[in-house]
Amino acid sequence: MQKLELHSPLRVLCLGAHADDIEIGCGGTLLQLAREQPDLSCDWVVFSATPQRAEEARASARRFLRGVRTCRITVLSFEDGFFPYQGAEIKRYFETLKSTRPDLVFTHYHQDRHQDHRLLADLTWNTFRDHFILEYEIPKYDGDLGQPNSYVHLDAADCDAKIETLLSCFASQRSKHWFTADTFQALMRLRGLEAASPTRFAEGFYVRKQALSFRSAGPRAS
Template sequence: MIGLALPDGPLRVVCLAAHPDDVEIACGGTLLALAARGGVEAAYLTLTGDLSRQDEARTAAEAFLPGATSVFGGLPDGRLPDRWGEARAVLHEHAERVPAPDLVLAPRPDDAHQDHRLVGTMAPTVWRDALVLHYEIPKWDGDMGRPSTYVPVPDALARRKVELLDACYASQKAHDWWDHEVFLGLLRLRGMECRSRYAEAYTVTKSVLSLGRGTP
């Protein structure tokens, strides 16, 4: 395995979600690790969600990455492909608010859920010069793929992630897939794949490798 690293110093991060809770389910450990790193300016965009769910999402953003800002697109849940033009406009508006991010977290472009898939497909075409990490979300569809990039998550942060998910998203706790075994189980599986106890995994569709000093 080859280790990659984000640049030292302040980071500007864009977190894209089709629905409230997408980012924290998929990337909660990564977000907590970024918060511990410090110097992170995070801007969330969530395309759907009624007012009560927006309140949950704002609370979660602040809990995982203190100081994060949250913007909502107000589009209908489950219908984003029907609102393609509006969804793209919302993403471009966010790109104008947050120019030149260092990192964009977005759904996988091959996610089985139509809303996730649309956001994941659009993200790299809107943020062409940023590193886009496409995250995975466990769900009924059984669409887990083969990730290419891993972020090890310390044990304490993995457990903090699942605690914060429960605390911030009380409206979701009745779902049969919402429990610590699901979340920690996926963290453990991805950790095993990268020789860590826990990890979160991503796919990268395009990246640029710098060969170091003296290269063009």
């Protein structure tokens, strides 16, 4: 059952199948966390990248985590598109991630149509049974965006920084018709509308289950 306790230092685990997934899915939220939680500890894991994309991923992660007290960036080389057929090896790697003891885990949306994304979502839930998990979304050709049930309001400056970092760090992706500033801004604007964000922008997440506590903090002074 998911419970999030914002103690310090907050331990965050970010999981992405491919080099730019974390940034696209929750980059604005991570920029906000890095600013608001100066003692943040973050493990950032990318599971598939060519040598060029691995360099892009590391450069981008360093920019998103700038100012974070403790960050560990790991880029692995599982084969893009073949995760279901490498499941045993990926599962073994997930077992090593238990030692990070995260308070908050960012992973892919469990109904994402990309097979690599879905496997990571499944293994996240299989591995982290008592952790707060936020599933992020990736816009793409498959048209599989859902209806998020959790939102993070974003400042316009964080939206701009997210987009600028994506476009400047991931040169290998610029030729793709969807990898554009208006794609990323449009989704954050739409989620901001849904979330009635006072800043007009938001990132949407999927929370599959969580535990609420109504424990009293003690008698109120009269």
